[in-house]
Amino acid sequence: MCTASPSQQAFYNTPDIFRDDWMNAYYSAHTLDDFRFVYVGAAGTFTPLHRDVYTSYSWSTNVSGRKRWWLFPPEQTPLLLRKGGEEHLETVYDVRDVDPAQFPQFVRAQPVIIEQGPGETIFVPSGWYHQVVNLTDCISINHNWCNAVNLPSLYESMCAKVTEVEHSLYDVRQLLSQASANTPNPDAWKAEWVAIVQDVVEKDAGWHWATFWRMVHHALSLAMGRNCPINPDLWPSTPRELMPPIDFIKTRVRGCFEDFLKRPQREVEFILELGKVLGDVSALL
Ligand SMILES: O=C(O)CCC(=O)C(=O)O
Ligand SMILES: [Fe+2]
Known part of the structure; x- marks a missing residue:
């Protein structure tokens, strides 16, 4: 007999083959969405x-x-x-x-x-x-x-989305850079530009670079058995045997991580929280 109240009872269980799911694990633990x-x-x-x-x-x-x-x-x-x-x-x-x-x-x-x-x-x-x-x-x-297997594809797709948003907001970029051209800090506009692009990317698809890397950090922490917030009612922790070996996971994350640090946009320099979460990911790699 089940003792949970109706609101706590899961009305279905995710099949094992779909349990290595980084998006729903992260969103269930950290947000009100999934x-x-x-x-x-x-x-x-x-x-x-x-x-x-x-x-x-x-x-x-x-x-x-x-x-x-x-x-x-x-x-x-x-x-x-x-x-x-x-x-x-x-x-x-x-x-x-x-x-x-x-x-x-x-x-x-x-x-x-x-x-x-x-x-x-x-x-x-x-x-x-x-x-x-x-x-x-x-x-x-x-x-x-998503998980370590399709992470590179998600990463590429995020890069493409950011480029697409940058192109569509090109006139905003021009206005910002012209406005700060003759000021003491002619590069001041760049931080604002990066923030605007990330804001539009998030509104369009529900997440942006900071969310992406927080999700990666969350998944890596869980796979390495580190202490990490979870919401067991919404997403019970995934048994370790349903995940690939840690070396595989790290290799996939490392590929995206190294590429991200080489991006010409240098988002990592302008968004404080990105620097922090990338530092946390790097410490686990
Ligand atoms: O069932 C539907 O109408 C759409 C489902 C779908 O697009 C999906 O599962 O990715
Ligand atoms: Fe679909």
Whole structure:
């Protein structure tokens, strides 16, 4: 018999193969948010073609109903893009209704198409575009997640996002740099510029560099058995045997860490909390 009150009872458990999840472990321990979702949709509704946030993995279990999935491996991404809009990654919206004049390459795409029944779970690999149609009324549970394996892909995707935001705010950069040109500290604008870019990145996708590195620090601490805040009601600690060897984890983190320190943007010099968390990560590496 279960003695927990209804509000404390988990109504499902995350399957072991999806438990090495750095995003939900971190968010459950440190924030009021997470990357766990319930999808409820009537027959005929659909989720348009997309790639999950920052190329995270997702898994999705159908509690009831049937869904049809179209999945495109990353090497087919160029075939999904609008003609002439390549740099904005503007893709097809609904794979069942594509205008060949606007998306001339799409006819060559060869998606994996599957039907998911009640009680069945699907794993969506990193960076795969996908579309989902509810064939009947559906309820499903879905997590976005990452770990040491897809961390480099998330890191690259964060870099690309920051560059995209920088380009779109180029006029703001000009205004800031011109305003401080004849002042005693002509470089003063750079800190403000970096802060504005990070703020927009966070508003767009829910996290920025400081969050990314805090999550990495949290995961590394847990994998190394260090004392670290957790919220066991929301995310019980992941058994060590469900994680890869620590050398593998450190190698993956080190690759991103070394690259981050070489970034021309030098965010680490302008955002105080970044310097602090990177110091903490470095101490564990
Ligand atoms: O079930 C849906 O409608 C969308 C699910 C999805 O996009 C995902 O699990 O990544
Ligand atoms: Fe998705």
